[in-house]
Amino acid sequence: MRKQKKDRIQDLRTFVISVNFSGQHDGNYKEYEFLKLAKSLSVLSIKKSTALRLLKSDPAFFLSKGHLNNTKMFVAENNIGLVLIDNPLTPIQQRNLEKKLDAKVLDRTGLVLEIFGSRAQTKEGMLQVELAHLLHQKSRLVRSWTHLERQRGGKGFLGGPGETQIESDRRSLASKIVGVKNAINKVKKTRGVQRNLRLKNNIPLISFVGYTNAGKSTLFNAFPNKKTKSENRLFSTLDPYLKKCGSPNKEYIISDTVGFIRNLPTSLVIAFRATLEEISYSDLIVHVVDISDENADEKADVVYKTLETLGVEIRNSNKIVEVHNKVDISFRKRSTPFLKGLPKNKVYSISAANKQGLNPFFRGIEQNLYKKLIKENIILDVYETEKIKWLYQNQLVKSSELNESSLKLQLLWNNDQREQFNRSFVEKAL
Incomplete structure (x- = not known):
């Protein structure tokens, strides 16, 4: 009998599965990105990555019978402890797969939540990750327990006779969610006070945004003062970093925020909304794009759509500049913006790693911030x-x-x- 699967992700032998349905044309891109997501968790030992094609998902196991049997065989023969699937799984599908495969199973949302959990360092970041986990648990609890009839008795005002276990668990989760939200609101109020002080002193704010791993943190570090982590991995920046830059008469604050990604889990968008909404208060938004990425157009579109959901006006915006990063390793030259209607003089081609093109970018930043008022x-x-x-x-x-x-x-x-x-x-x- 195989060793009991672990409840927590920790040095697990991992099998990565990307699923493409008929009619999808981005299979290679999806598989590559999901594998990169998995590799960003250093505690995972990835033994195999594969792309499967399905006509439709099975309501009970998601995978077809043939793919399920092949997966079960590979998992058993290679002592796999974790199976990652790049598609949303219902609670029932996840539970059935775990029983069938005798391994832990996570879908894309579960994996991204684990990554965020491993990156949070500040109190605010940890609170937001905790809220995202609780919201995710709550959504799956509601759907996955409806078939159960487990009940418990008891005395007192709460949890009286006949109350189902699911109702008790819902109430427990709801209480935890309220507590975490209250703590986040306190942080939000503090942020509001800091924002008002900044406005009172006429200190502009620049927010760096971009698809994860586009090079935001490397560019952020190119400005003088405190450095942040700059690594070739997804979501290396989770907590917002701030630092003051500029000359004595032209001071401004720059902010490096969490990178965006395709199909960002809803629970994360909700949990991190307090942080992400700060972008809308920026005087300038610097969108960093990895110009060497063959999927740069799609990724830039993901960023702009995410900004719109946060209430940032994109079309005809005078707040946005684009930075086309990694020109030193790019096989294509592009001077036109990804955002339709953005003037070409708001596009800067640079290599943050090699400091190529940074001086024109720095001058452009100040020109955009300090136009004649x-x-x-x-x-x-x-x-x-x-x-x-x-x-x-x-x-x-x-x-x-x-x-x-x-x-x-x-x-x-x-x-x-x-x-x-x-x-x-x-x-x-x-």
Whole structure:
């Protein structure tokens, strides 16, 4: 009989499975990325990676009968302790596979959660990872236990006779989730205080975003001051890093945030929303793209779509610049932006590792941050909520005065911001 499977991931002999359904055309890319995800957990000992083709998923085991039998044979012969599958599994499918294979089984979401758990270092990062795990457990608990009739009796107001075990577990998870959310909210309030101090002192914020492993941390480290980890692995930056840069008269803060990835688990997006939403408060967003990656277009699109879900206005945005990184190892030259409509003068080709093209980039950063600002008063109807919201979200309002039916706003903005406002609202109304 095989050794009992471990509950925690720890030095496990691992079998990696990527599944492609009929009609999918990104099989090689999916398999490569999922294998890279698995390799980013150093505690795993990967014995084999394979790509399987399915017409449809089996409701009980996900895999077809033939693939299931072959997988079972390989797992048994090679003493595999962990099977990774690059597709969402229902709780029932995961449980059935684990029983059939006598091994731990994780889908893509489970693997990404494990990776995030191994990367968190700050209190905020750990809290957010814990929340993501709890939310994931809760969703699977609800779906996987509906067939069970396990009940327990008891005395007292809670857990009285006839309460099912699932109800007790749901309540326990809900209580933990509330506790973690409260702790995260305290961190969020502190972040808000820091943001207000930054605004009061007119110190701009630059946020680095990009697909994981695009080279954000390497570029971040190219600025003087404290260094962060810069490694060739996925999600090397999980916690947000901040540091002050620039000359004495032109100070600014740069922030390195967690890298994005295709099909980022919903529980992670929810858990990390407090951190990721800080991007929307940035004065400038630097999107770092690995130009040497043959899938750079798809990955850039993932980043922009993720930013949109966080409330960052992408189209016609004057906040965004693109950095095409790793030109030293790229076989293609590209000067056009990945974001449609972004001016070419907001695209910088660099090699962060070799410090190639950094000086023009640094100059461009300051030019984008310190354009000539214009003071201007405008009067809006109090019902023009979209316009008012846009101006506040872009941190352009310096003071306001409310009258009976109108709002007088004093703005501090540059010509680009004024033109963007007109494109977004005035021209639309014509």
